Amino acid sequence: MNGRIEVEHLSKTFKKGNVQAVRDVSFEVEEGEFFAFLGPNGAGKSTTVQILTTLINATGGKALVAGHDVVKEPDEVRRYIGVALQETGVDPDLTGRELLELQARIFGFNKEGSRKRSVDLLDIVQLTEDADRRVGNYSGGMRRRLDLALTLVNEPKILFLDEPTTGLDPSNRMAIWKELRRLNEENGTTIFLTTQYLEEADSLAHRISIINRGEIVATGTPKELKSQIGNDLITLTFKTKGDLDRAEEVLTRSVGEREVIVQNSKLTIYVDDGAQEMVEIVRMLDQEEVEVDSVNLSSPTLDDIFLKITSEQQGKGGEK
Numbered sequence: 001m002n003g004r005i006e007v008e009h010l011s012k013t014f015k016k017g018n019v020q021a022v023r024d025v026s027f028e029v030e031e032g033e034f035f036a037f038l039g040p041n042g043a044g045k046s047t048t049v050q051i052l053t054t055l056i057n058a059t060g061g062k063a064l065v066a067g068h069d070v071v072k073e074p075d076e077v078r079r080y081i082g083v084a085l086q087e088t089g090v091d092p093d094l095t096g097r098e099l100l101e102l103q104a105r106i107f108g109f110n111k112e113g114s115r116k117r118s119v120d121l122l123d124i125v126q127l128t129e130d131a132d133r134r135v136g137n138y139s140g141g142m143r144r145r146l147d148l149a150l151t152l153v154n155e156p157k158i159l160f161l162d163e164p165t166t167g168l169d170p171s172n173r174m175a176i177w178k179e180l181r182r183l184n185e186e187n188g189t190t191i192f193l194t195t196q197y198l199e200e201a202d203s204l205a206h207r208i209s210i211i212n213r214g215e216i217v218a219t220g221t222p223k224e225l226k227s228q229i230g231n232d233l234i235t236l237t238f239k240t241k242g243d244l245d246r247a248e249e250v251l252t253r254s255v256g257e258r259e260v261i262v263q264n265s266k267l268t269i270y271v272d273d274g275a276q277e278m279v280e281i282v283r284m285l286d287q288e289e290v291e292v293d294s295v296n297l298s299s300p301t302l303d304d305i306f307l308k309i310t311s312e313q314q315g316k317g318g319e320k
């Protein structure tokens with residue numbers, strides 16, 4: 001059956017505040033693909049998930065989920081999808097087991113079937129021991145695992161997960177990652193996941209789209225995206241503005257096409273082999289009598305990637 005997602009020129013403007021939350025977004029997700037939407041707060045991730053899961057309507061463009069139009073055939077779409085949103089309203093007085101059994105009954109399981117399905121799902125998300133506690137007393141991590149179990153009740157063909165691990169401790173995050181990988185690999189479930197964590201998208205997704213201010217600014221496999229960016233990041237600070245300007249001039253000239261970005265009195269360079277190139281850069285600046293205050297070597301973070309991508313966009317004829 002069809003586990004694809006096709007999105008063409010999708011836009012959403014909220015009348016309140018006149019916010020353009022999603023701007024002309026197009027992408028496709030293949031059946032069985034693990035796809036991540038990576039972006040900071042307010043980038044438009046949740047809005048996109050809500051449109052694709054038929055919870056709100058777009059103001060422009062078109063989206064097909066499992067081969068069905070999200071606006072014209074929302075009931076068909078809902079048959080094929082599971083959704084775990086950031087905030088779900090479940091009755092805190094019920095236990096995890098009761099909620100799962102209830103969900104199973106809603107999806108048409110009989111009493112015995114819903115009991116069995118709940119036992120299996122509790123085991124999968126490692127909540128068997130806490131199954132009979134009230135959900136109101138669950139920790140954040142337990143709630144997220146229960147949310148995931150609830151979305152799996154009807155074995156959806158396509159799973160939408162909106163920031164499923166935000167705020168979780170590493171062990172809960174790992175448990176969710178493991179289960180998502182298993183669902184994708186063993187069941188062939190198509191997964192559309194949103195995240196603010198580069199590491200999460202990197203570790204799970206086959207392909208990533210980076211979204212910023214409602215627009216997709218880059219798409220590729222984790223490897224492709226990283227190779228655009230460079231493996232390491234060298235950050236230099238200087239005591240005087242004069243030294244900073246001189247360093248920018250010297251390094252831009254000598255490192256060729258490599259990116260040299262100046263922001264907030266810091267100079268940042270993307271390189272392939274940081275340890276080696278750091279020494280060369282410092283030596284070069286020393287020869288030019290530029291006084292360096294500090295040098296720092298790190299791996300690129302999501303912020304660095306945005307900085308690089310947006311500075312590239314500005315460089316392209318200043319269209320932004």
Ligand SMILES: Nc1ncnc2c1ncn2[C@@H]1O[C@H](COP(=O)(O)OP(=O)(O)OP(=O)(O)O)[C@@H](O)[C@H]1O
Nearest residue numbers: 014016017019021040041042043044045046047048
């Ligand atoms: N119901 C709404 N009414 C008005 N503006 C909204 C509404 N929902 C979202 N927005 C705005 O749309 C933009 C995108 O928000 P969205 O929640 O999609 O971002 P996000 O990438 O999911 O962020 P986060 O990681 O914080 O959840 C933001 O500027 C937000 O304030």
